[in-house]
Amino acid sequence: MPPWFVHVGSQELYQALAGILRLVSLYMFTDAQSEGSYSVLIDILLGHLRKLISELRNKEHLKDSWQSWYKRTGSGHLVRQASNAACILNEMIFGLSDQAITSLERLFQSSPQETKVFCGNGNGKSFGYEGALPEHLVQKVYQNNGARSYLIECIGSILHEYLSPEVWDLPLGFSASLQQTGEDGDISLHFFNDNAMLHQVIIEGIGIFNICLGKEFSSCGFLHSSLYMLLENVICSNFQVRRASDAVLHAISATQNCPTVGHLVLSNADYVIDSVCRQLRHLDLNPHVPNVLSAMLSYIGVADKILPLLEEPMHAVSMELEILGRHQHPNLTLSFLKAVAEIAKASRHEAYKLPNQAESYKKEINAKMLNTEKRTGKHFSGSYANDTDIGQMDSQTNGGISTSEADMQEEEWEAVLFKFNDSKRYRRIVGSIAGSCLVAVTPIIASADPAACLAALDVIEDGIMVLAKVEEAYKHESETKETIEQVIHSCSFHNLLDTLGASEDETGENRLLPAMNKIWPFLVACFRSKNLVAIRKCTSTISTVIQICGGDFFSRRFHADGIHIWKLLSTSPFQMKPLAKQERPPLQLPYRRSPTSSEDSAAEISNLKVQASILNMIADLAGNKRSASALEAVLKKVSGIVVGIVCSGVKGLQDACVNALVGLASIDPDLIWLLLADVCYSRTENLPSPPSAEFPEIPQVLPPPASSKEHLYMLYGGQTYGFDVDFTAVETVLNKLYARVFTSNVQIVISRKTNFSDFSIEMPQLLKVLLDLFQTTALEA
Template identity: 60%
Template sequence: MCLGKHFASSGFLHSSLYLLLENLVSSNFHVRNASDAVLHVISLTSGYTTVGELVLANADYVIDSICRQLCHLDLNPHVPNVLAAMLSYIGVTEKILPLLEEPMHSVSLELEILGRHKHPDLTIPFLKAVAEIAKSLKREAASLLVESESFFKQVELQISDMEQKSQTDSRREQLEAIIFKLNNSKRYRRTVGSIAASCLTAATPLLASSGQAACLVALDIIEDGISTLANVEAAYRHEKGTKEAIEEVIQSHSLYQLQDTMDVADEETDENRLLPAMNRIWPFLVACVRNTDPVVMRRCVGAVSCCVQICGGDFFSRRFHTDGSHFWRLLTTSPFLRKADPKEDRIPLRLPYRSYPSEESYAEVSSLKVQVAVLNMIADLSRNKRSSSALAVVLKKVSGLVVGIACSGVLGLRNASINALHGLACIDPDLLWLLLADVYFSLKKDLPFPSNIEFPGLDEILPPPSSSNQYLYVQYGGRSYGFDVSLSSVETVLEKLRPLVFIDQMYS
């Protein structure tokens, strides 16, 4: 049979498209390549420039097939892979977005406890499908924010031009067109926010999973979902400004009948989605950072850093005060010296249907990478004015820990710790100077000090500690294990921080 319009009008396109997408996720390399090649041929002969355009034009048929097969997962275990393959081709667009609500509901049910227990082998494929949706929603939300801002500025210019014209009918027609576009934008934004919230709800419990793959995919979904909700809320603020500008024109020209048209899209409540979602996710992020897998721990720390910078530090100030110990404990032990913990000798309750990670200790290099990730998180949060307030309550403890690491002989952590100190100096450089000076002048005992009767001696301001436990950084950060300070390390830290922090402080 010849390909082309007749192939589509006869119904063969709709019946074969799903099968071709299904074979894209085949384990056989030759089958995957053949399916991809056939999809490209069909798209070209049907008048589409890309496979994405072909799938998008027939998305309703494909998603209808997916929804029917989601009801019989025992017979169709490949469905989540087909959904992920389709989304990887076309992403999430305004045309396909309303169609995703039904399959997203089925996917969410499968990622709940009963669904995971019934089909454990499908958890990762379903998560990957949700990850494709979340990734596409992130791109859509970013473009939605740009469009809403541009539309707001455009409406302001149009209203300014309207005020110079006296034709009432022309003014009414322009306002009707603006209101119609605003209402469509509101509905689309709400749909994006609703599906993003569903993605977060589906992925959040998997953060506490003992499996590495599930945790990593869930963290990607959390990061993309939080970014999406932040952009959706920012777009809402621009829409609100647009609506207020239109209402001023309606009231000034007594066009009250247009008010009803504008209020049609306001039947739903524009609630604050971002912070409530983050409040539900936070306990699972804390559980995730307590994972014994170093790869998961590093990725979790990066996700926390991203979420704090998006949501703002004020929201996390109390949470770091209560739960920050789970993050800071990663910095209290040298990767080359394992601290004995009596709690580890206890045998936890083991449930028969749960899998547990290996209890073997991981390599020193892996521990080093985890600590580098935590130090980079501290540096990023400190430098960003939006997120620096998250560390305000725990600033002394965190500064003490980082100074102790920077002044130690662990070369693998030196650059990361100096980077963290540079970031913390953006919050309180005086505190860092005191902590470093306390260590330096206590170790450098042969320094000559000029006699001056007007000011007290340095040994009176910073009396030498009687033991290593008396250092200020130890009193603030707590006792660390395996991080023994050395004079050469202290001098190196001061030398590198001097042009970055202390010189600017002297002349500011």
């Protein structure tokens, strides 16, 4: 039932009207005397659509606004007339479908006595049927090839008007394009509702055409011409249109024997990708193409299956995300980023499988090589490197096995090579697409738009993970290739050497660290921006990528660029800081939006969240052995800054500081203990006494500083957080670290320094023991 009929009728009334339309359509289509009348009726109804399309083209030519076009006499009426015409056309075509004919047969069979004679002529003769639909009507639709071709021709003419781009350019809501022209507040909502109902009825009509034609809907090309439009409307802003597209896609999938919509798209992926690539070249005319690509990858969920086909559209997307492309189409940047994000997710999904598949294939090849060794009686490992006489090798091979068996083995290893080359080619495709994604989004990390920056950082995490998995798979692949080469040389399968290919340049496979080297400056630039939301996300991204790449690569980079990160930690959010000369806004290109004014200070809670995220990043990096080396060059400075925050007593950061100190203590526990104890025991009153005379006093081990600026955390960190020292907070954190870190370390040291096994001691005395042991160890050193 059309959406507007809910307000003017009922379901029963519409079923009666629709039944009349279907019956009339069936009789007109099959009546030999009325051939041609059916086409005339179709053209009359299509005339309403053509008139609307003509008016829309005229509007485009005159460059009228939607407001002026809608207020013009009859413009809104044209949209509603076109909707009614489309509804009638849909019911007429549905009347020729198997379901409609079956329904009509059941209807007439239910009351034959009432419908035995249904019409007469002027001569008083009557004609009718005995309780069933005339058989020749059914046969003409089902079996007559000419009638079937005529039906396909009628559907083709209707579909041609349905898919007119002017119809689909009708707005369904207040979009950015309407806001740019200043008409967002002057257009009636009725205009958008009328347009949405027209789109909904047309989409339902496409589903009806599919039901009517069945398999022929695809063979006639109707599926290929309409699938792109259906995918585009799957993510439409209007719920009714979106639901209609989803329902039609599922109906088409069922008719075409596809279990899911994803399988339907996959079987027609080449047509969809071709349409995407073609329209990406003309974005001015097709601004919705990024949404189609995003819908196909996210909603349908077939990105991993069509990944090899995405290299060309990914190249076009990369061009659009460069400076010139973003300048020409600034409103499409986020849409393209969403598409890139879906491609990166698909690459990550596939990349996770590659190492296990490569390792499994390596084991399979090794087993195959051992089997061949048993059959030929030769040992392949390292044999081809020492064999210099190929003729001697040939004679040995021919002497060991028959010629037919050798040919069979060669065919067997040729199949192995084909499979190996396919897996290698697919691995390169996955790595190439991930590399293109990283290149495309890297400059956007420093964008002033938070949404664009967040999307870019998500792609960075996925892309780096993909490159790491691809490199891991390449290592297994190299070992597999060596094994295959050994077999080829030992068995003299010289024809297979060309299939194996020349040795690849290993530098081309080493993509991870070079890519990270290009990304790092933009991550640092993100910290220099005023985009606090992006900074919080950036800390998570840095933590992720360093744990993937390893900390050694980032040690020097933290030493050189870490100042921009630590500056955010050492600055109090509760104090206004004057704008330094080096923090003045950088020169920006004319089309870039100006950054946030320095006078617009962020809320204190926002700054605290940023600092908490940086502390969590430090905890993650320091607590992981693979990434801990990244902080070695700045360990003292970072530890001093974190202890400085502890001394400030800011409640919102205490838990994050404890986690960070626990991580840093896993690298150098002595340093962390000294920094905290230097503050905690700088007061001369209430110091714990040594347990016995042989232990020194605490001031002898940690001399109290002359001033607050001479604390170790100040000397290492470089500056204070801006508050007086909160000794209670420092003592609380120190006690927490005793429970989580220092106690286990002290027990290990005590067990090494004492001869008795049962050593029990109170917590205050434990500190004194540690002080003595620390002093003794220092003297021994």
